[in-house]
Amino acid sequence: MKSGVEKLSVGKFQGQVLSAFKSFFDEESLSGFGERARSVKKGVLSEGRHRVVVLDLEKNGKSLKVAVKAFGRQGCIKDFYDFRKGSKAERSFKAGNFLKSRGVGTPQPIAYFDCWEGKHLVESFYLSDYVESLISFKDSLIQAYHEKADCRFLVARLSHIASAIRRMHDVGFWHRDLGNQNMEFQVSSKGEWGEVQFIDLNRGRIREDLSAKERAQDFSRIRLPSAFLNVLVRIYWKGNPPREFNKEMRSRRRGFEWWERSRRWRHPFRKRSRKAVGSYPEVQNIWIWDRESAQASITMERYERKRYYSLGRHFKVAWSVLKFAGRIWREYRRQLPLAYQSRVDLKGRFGVALESTDLDFNRQLELLEKLEGVSVLLRFCHHEGMSCWKEGVAQVKELVASGRKVMIAMVQDRGAVSEPDSWARFLSFVLDEIGGLVTAVEICHAVNRMKWGVHGPDDQVALLSPLVKLQEKFPEITFTGPAC
Incomplete structure (x- = not known):
């Protein structure tokens, strides 16, 4: 939106407003504005020291829906700083206009106004256009983790975010508070992401050109497992990042992680908000499947994995x-x-593994017909759910009917360890359906790799615990494992 900026001086408030919206702000409309913003119950977007609400403004038959950020009272040192440098609301307004003028996504700034009593900031408000149905990068990640989204989905989202951050940096804006919660977007009915909207701009700085260190500082506050953060960085740089960036990133990242861990001691009485989507799982419990390679994704780099090895x-x-x-x-x-002293007959000892769900199973059967007498290994994956398990059961029955010997592998995820009842139900369902048809069952898949959800001997014991009853129920089956 192209519109000039005008000074706003109404009653006790001083500030600026876009010319197109100046008619909405007069003494009548601003009288009691602060109380309204602090007390409204409907349309609360964020609660805390700073409050964000949605308000409907009306004037001369026109209406305007705005997002209002009411900044809380602050100490005298910050008042002294803001008196010289501009309040948080003023800095947000200027930063928003800067980004908008350069084609970078942010809700359209509308106005800001402050109430000063001498050098003490009593009230401060920043108003921007209210954009419907925005979801933060934070909430979208939490949702993806809990819904066990595929790796390809996550990488596509990281590419979307990386491109937006690069565009913001290249126009000369250093955000300085670029957490996941400060990047928002709309999602269409087809699941497509709209333009990334950067919010909470008051800490930002405008530069002619950002240094690698400044870019690294923004990335250091993004909350992702280390392997996926590395993917985000590589997409941003279109390859390996500069050495200076990596060095600063490591330093800043350590500081941010300490800051995160120390929150409970720094703010022992502050309540942490919990939205409907829930909260981040612990990083060591994030488990992501990659359909392209039909295996679990590496979520943590080696330095991060080592923290969770007991x-x-x-x-x-x-x-x-x-x-x-x-x-x-x-x-x-x-x-x-x-x-090496005895000859071993290898006849009948060769087999082939088929992929039940991630590849075309009928095409695999066509190729299998050329291998007479070869046994088959078929995987059942805990994370795939009941519909895929039933599909796998049908495929085992089809293979056995064709005269093949079949062995199955019961593949765990992190949820198999954290939700032992779900793992036990998974084993019981599959074996109840095909227990008499298979020659062997492999348990504990690739336990030497943390990405498969097993972090130590105790986790392995948890996976093996249901076998006591299953061995009694299916004495004809040979249980094998672990497979490394």
Whole structure:
């Protein structure tokens, strides 16, 4: 929107307003404005020290729906700073107009007005156009994590966000508070994302050209598992980032992570808001499937994974080895002379694995027909849900009917560990349907890789616990594992 900016001086308020909206702000409309913004119950977008609400303004038969951010009272030091540099509302207004004039997404600024008593800021408001149905990057991620979104979906969203951040930086705006909650967008009925809208602009700075360090500082506050943050950065830079960026990013990231962990001690009595979408899962419990490669995605870089490796697991393994060292040594001595001494008949020992859901199963069957007498391994994945499990059951029955020997692998996700009842139901359903048809069942898939949801011996024990009853129920089945 092209419109000039005019000064606003009405009663106790001083500020600025876009010319096109000046008629909405006179002494009558601003009388009691602060009380209205602080007390309204409907249309509350954010609650806390600063309050954001939606208000309907009416004047001369015209109406205007605005988002109002009412800034809370602050200390004398911040008042002194704002008196010289401009209030948060003023800085937000100027930053919003700067971004809008350069084609970067942000809700259209409309006005700001402050009430000063000497050098003390008593009231301060920033008004922008209210954009319907915005969802924050934070809430969209939480929703994707809980709905077990596919890796391709997440990477596409990261690409969308990275492009918007790059555009913002390239016009010369350094946000300085670029958390996930400060990037919003609309989602169409087809699931397509609209233009990213940057909000909470009051800390921003305008530069001729942003340095790598300044760009890194913005990225350091984005909350993502480290491997996916690395994807976001690489998309932003269209390749490997500069060394200066990486160095600053590591330093800033450590500071931000400490700041996050220390929140409970810094603000012991402050309530943390919880929206309908819920909250972030713990980073070590984020589990994402990649349909392109038909495997779990790596979510954490090595340095981050190491934080969640319990030291106790090493002691448990060491103690187990020491406890049975005598037996292990005697068995080793017995087996050693037999190694590579006997011929092994490999007839019937070769098999092929088929992919049940992520690849064209009928095409796989066509290729399988050329391999007579070859056994088949079919995977059942806990994360896929009942419809895919039923589809897999039907495929096993089809393979057995065609004369194939079938082995199945029961593949876990992180939810199998955190929700043991769900894992037990999964095992029971599949084996009740095809228990008498398969020759073997593999449990604990790739437990040496953290991305498959197993973080230590205790997690592996949790996955194996339901087998006690299942072995009694299906004595003809050979249970194998873990597969590494």
